[in-house]
Structure formats: C-alpha cells, structure tokens
Amino acid sequence: MRQILVFSSAYYPAVGGAEIALAExxxxxxDEYVYTMLTHRMNRNLSPHEFVHGVxxxxxxxxxxxxxxxxxxxLAFWKARKLLRRRHFDLMWAMMVSYASIGAYFCKLMTTSPPLLLTLQEGDPxxxxxxxxxxxxxxxxxxxxHGADYIQAISSYLADRAVSLGARGRVVIVPNGVDVEHFSRPSDVSVAQRYRAFFQITPEQRVVVTASRLVPKNAVDVIIRAIALLPQQYRLLIMGDGPQRPALEILAKNLQIEERISFVGxxxxxxLPDALHVGSVFVRPSRSEGLGNAFLESMAAGLPVVATKIGGIADFLTDGHTGLVVSVDDPRDVAQKIERLFNDKKLYQSIQDNGLALVKQHYSWDSIAEQxxxxxxxxxxxxPQV
Known part of the structure; x- marks a missing residue:
C-alpha cells in the first residue's frame, strides 16, 4: 500500500471544513493508502501520538x-524529516497555506522528499x-x-489564484464534498419541535437560517439588517459562534428586532441537519468564500439558498436555478430575495429540487474520494520541484 505523509495545522478533535475533508x-x-498525520497539539490533554480511525x-x-x-x-519539519528517513512515503500532502504546510516546505528545501501536494481551502478575503x-x-x-509539485483547489477561484501566483505544478479543481445521506435524511420531528419550542417559533412564522463562524466575511450583519426590512413574521436562526457575536447582538437590539433573532451557538x-430543517431558506451573503460547504449542506437538507456569487460560490450557484444571487453588502436585495422564495412556491420547489440534484451528482464524498x-x-x- 502507498503511504502519504499529511501536514495539517488542525485535526480531530477539531472539526472544520478542512478537518472534515481530510477525515472523509x-x-x-x-484500502489504497496508509496515512500518517502531523498536526498541532491543540491542548496538553491530547495524546501526542495515537491512531484515530486508522490514521x-x-x-x-x-x-x-x-x-x-x-x-x-x-517541529513539523523535524518530525517529518525523521519519518522520511525511516519510512518510504509516496507523497507529502499539505492542507492549506498553514503553519503545518510551512514544515512541508522546509522538507522540500532541506531533505530528499517525495512530491508535495498542496490543497487550497481558504475562504478569507x-x-x-x-x-x-x-x-x-x-x-x-x-x-x-510556487514550491508545490501539484495543487488541488476546492474551487475555480482558488485555482485561478494559484496560477496567478506562479504555480509551477499542475493545478486541478476537486471540491469538498457533502454527506448527502446525513443532511437529506428526514428531520427528527421531536428534535425540530424542541427547537421551535425553545426559540418560541410559531406555525405562522417564516424561518430563515444561516450557519457560519461569526466573522465579518460571512456578513451575518447584512442578514440581520435584511430581517429588519421584512414583516414581523420573519425569524432568523443564527447557527455558529465567533468574535462578532456581541456586535451582532447589539445590532439586532439597535434595530429593535432582537426578539426575531435567535443565536443558536x-x-x-x-x-446540524435537524437544526437546518427548522428553517425554510438558507441565507449567507458572504463577502469572501473559498467554496462554502454550508451552502451545499443546506442544499442537501432541501433548503433553497440565497447567496452572493463571490469566490468559490460561483462554481455551484446559478441564479434562479440552484439558488438566488444577491449583491454584496445589500440588505434590501437580500430581503427581497428571501421574500420572493417564500411567496413563489413554484420557484421555491424548483430551486429546492435542483440544489439537491446538484449535490447528489457532483458533491458526494464518495465521488470526491474517487477524484x-x-x-x-x-x-x-x-x-519534485526544487
């Protein structure tokens, strides 16, 4: 079996887009590869060496x-150097432009090493x-x-960026995937009822959901301003946490809609799937995005999406077909598109069906793993590039 030495700044028990992609x-x-992972010890309680799901x-x-x-x-360079001397590895795989990847780069400079595959997942501005x-x-x-021998980007946007920065190795696009079965399964009715009861959601209310880290690039502030422009029956559930949460709570209060905004955490x-099913529309008018797994997960859960066509989102979002496109930093446009989806049942059903078909055909993890x-x-x- 072939062996791959993996460099990632975070891994289990951390759970983010990159970590999920690695694990899946x-x-x-x-059955084809043996993986050895070099990652940061995030806290002292974690074992410095163990096997996690066979890795x-x-x-x-x-x-x-x-x-x-x-x-x-x-440390990543030093450990990799020792492992490369003791074992034969067919490939080094670096996840994102990260602290771990710098260790892989040092290996290329200072040791005889196998080729370096760099995965680009970044969604920052x-x-x-x-x-x-x-x-x-x-x-x-x-x-x-410039130093990677082969680059795999999760979107056209990131692939183009790699080329513009002088990539010498081949650049290919393989997106992240979605656990379609996990997100498309029928919602647990009792769980959905508990969510609705806890957040005091009544049957006549129209529920919009978003899921993201609460940072400026995800533009949750724009969604809150959009809700303020909509009638009283519209509610917003915000799933996720982050440094912007206090400011977002203050914004909702200043707009006098705090009773219509729920921070789920x-x-x-x-x-996540049961929480998504509480809503009817998923909204995230991102200011930047590498790909945007949350959109694909929402499509798999049967929710039409409202989004900007920024960065990697352009790879899967077709206006009026797989979602509705809004302008960046435009709460009024977001409000209009939300209302349009709730009022036009034929459009809602069409986007719902097309979104689910898209993720099943192009974004299942089985297909991504084959690629x-x-x-x-x-x-x-x-x-190997020198």
Whole structure:
C-alpha cells in the first residue's frame, strides 16, 4: 500500500471544513493508502501520538498559542524529516497555506522528499490572504504555491489564484464534498419541535437560517439588517459562534428586532441537519468564500439558498436555478430575495429540487474520494520541484 505523509495545522478533535475533508477522504481511500498525520497539539490533554480511525496521528507542541505560531512549523519539519528517513512515503500532502504546510516546505528545501501536494481551502478575503499576519501570509502563499509539485483547489477561484501566483505544478479543481445521506435524511420531528419550542417559533412564522463562524466575511450583519426590512413574521436562526457575536447582538437590539433573532451557538456536525430543517431558506451573503460547504449542506437538507456569487460560490450557484444571487453588502436585495422564495412556491420547489440534484451528482464524498485517488496517483508521479 502507498503511504502519504499529511501536514495539517488542525485535526480531530477539531472539526472544520478542512478537518472534515481530510477525515472523509482518508476514510474512503484507506484500502489504497496508509496515512500518517502531523498536526498541532491543540491542548496538553491530547495524546501526542495515537491512531484515530486508522490514521496515525502525531500531535506536535505543548498546547500553547506560542508554540503553534512560532515553533510548530519547525517541529513539523523535524518530525517529518525523521519519518522520511525511516519510512518510504509516496507523497507529502499539505492542507492549506498553514503553519503545518510551512514544515512541508522546509522538507522540500532541506531533505530528499517525495512530491508535495498542496490543497487550497481558504475562504478569507483577498486582502487578508495578501497582507494578513503583517504580510507573512502573502509571503507563504507565494512560496508554497510556487514550491508545490501539484495543487488541488476546492474551487475555480482558488485555482485561478494559484496560477496567478506562479504555480509551477499542475493545478486541478476537486471540491469538498457533502454527506448527502446525513443532511437529506428526514428531520427528527421531536428534535425540530424542541427547537421551535425553545426559540418560541410559531406555525405562522417564516424561518430563515444561516450557519457560519461569526466573522465579518460571512456578513451575518447584512442578514440581520435584511430581517429588519421584512414583516414581523420573519425569524432568523443564527447557527455558529465567533468574535462578532456581541456586535451582532447589539445590532439586532439597535434595530429593535432582537426578539426575531435567535443565536443558536455552535452545533456539532450531527446536530446540524435537524437544526437546518427548522428553517425554510438558507441565507449567507458572504463577502469572501473559498467554496462554502454550508451552502451545499443546506442544499442537501432541501433548503433553497440565497447567496452572493463571490469566490468559490460561483462554481455551484446559478441564479434562479440552484439558488438566488444577491449583491454584496445589500440588505434590501437580500430581503427581497428571501421574500420572493417564500411567496413563489413554484420557484421555491424548483430551486429546492435542483440544489439537491446538484449535490447528489457532483458533491458526494464518495465521488470526491474517487477524484482524490486520481490526484494522489498523479501527484506521486511528479518530479519534485526544487
């Protein structure tokens, strides 16, 4: 069996888009590949070495922010160097332009190493990618994109960015997937009733949902302003948490609609489908997006989506067919599109059906894993860039 050395700044028990993608792909390709993971030890209670769902995981560091920022890339390089001397690896796989990926880059510079596959998953604004962390993020984007032997981007937007930064290896697009069965299963009626009772949602109310980290790029403030423009029967459930939550709560209060806005907080992957089914429309007018798994998960759950056509969203959002497109930072446009979906049942049903068909055909994890197997095979045959 072929062996892949994986570099990721976060992994289980952390759960985000990148971590879910790693887990789903590795699980579905474990009959062909043996994976060894190098990741940061997020806290001291986590074991420095264990097997998680068949994957050997080395957690490096001492569980502090300082070692993640300043020491972890060197620890990842040092551990990888030792493993590369002891075992034969067919490929190094770096997840995102991250602290872990810097360790993989050092391996290419200082050791005889296998080819480097770089996965691009980022959804941050261009300005942050270019100038974030005092310009260091832009520096490492250029170094890693230029040094990778093969690049897999989850959207056309990220693939184009890699090419514009001087990628020398092949660049292919393989998106993240969706657990279609998990999100499309019938809602647990008792759970939905508990949500509705807890948030005091009445039968005549029209419920809009959003799910995201509460940060400026996800434009939850725009959704709140849109709800303020709609009649009283419209409610908003906000799933997720983040640094912007206090400011968003103040905004809802200042607009005098705090009784119509419910902050659900962070939900587990298992809890999310039932929570989504409480709503009828999913809205996220993003200011930037690498792909946007939350949109695809909502489509799988049968919810029409309202979104901007920013970044990777353009790969799956066709206005009037798989969702409704809104302008960036335009609460009035968002309000109009929400109301249109609730009032036009034929359009609602059409977008609902088309969205579900899209994720089933193009975004199931089984299909994505098959595509990634081809990527691994092609990438492992590349002559390492110097």
């Amino acid at each position: 792909i590795m699980r579905r390709t474990s 050997e995981v080395w957690r490096l560091g001492w569980g502090t922010k300082f070692d993640r920022l300043f020491v972890f890339p060197l 261009e300005q942050h990618l270019d100038r974030g962390k005092l310009g260091l993020l832009g520096f490492w984007w250029k170094r890693l994109v 962070t939900l587990t992957h298992a809890e 990634m197997q081809r990527v691994f095979t092609e990438a492992s045959l590349q002559h």
